[in-house]
Amino acid sequence: SDPKRRREFDSLDDFDDTLPTAADAAAGGFFEVFGPVFERNARWSERGGAPLLGAEDSSDDAVAHFYNFWFDFQSWRDFADADEYDPADASFREEKRWMERQNEKLRQKRRKEEKARMAKLVEVAFSLDPRVSAMQAREKEARLRDKAERNALKAAERNAAADAKAAVAAAVAAEAAAEAERARVEAAERKRQKESQSRALRR
Secondary structure: OHHHHHHHHHHHOOOOOOOOOOHHHHHOHHHHHHHHHHHHHHHHOOOOOOOOOOOOOOHHHHHHHHHHHHHOOOOOOOOHOOOOHHHHHHOOOOHHHHHHHHHHHHHHHHHHHHHHHHHHHHHHHHHHHHHHHHHHHHHEEEEHHHHHHHHHHHHHHHHHHHHHHHHHHHHHHHHHHHHHHHHHHHHHHHHHHHHHHHHHHHH
């Protein structure tokens, strides 16, 4: 059968478009409430193989994959029931084309509404998902730890630089003191020799 006609037919099936709220999740449990909703809406996935919500012990990678997929969800839902005109009733070609354009505008409006509905579902789930909260807390802790380590490294580098500067200053001071002592000793020796020479002349 024609895939397009098949999708139009399947899109006419009765479907529960309702979305759960934070209050629903608080009353019935996040996974118990949102899990079936994602499973129900997975049928519309254009790409197929839509990942399901999973459980509280799902890995971080599985959670990230789930939300990456659903935040970019692409639906094949056709909304043929939005049509107001039956092109088969057209009297001539231009009228038929006009009817088809009008129907397509109505379907596009429904597709836009569907996109907004799915985006809201994913955003609400993301905001309530305890796994996301835990991941964000761990990421924040890791950022703080990295910042503390960077600050400690910078402090150690500053201290090392200060110690090196102090060591250089001490070495310079010691060299200056040694030079001054050598000069004092030499001056004292010259004075002693001069006095010895003076005594010798007086004899």
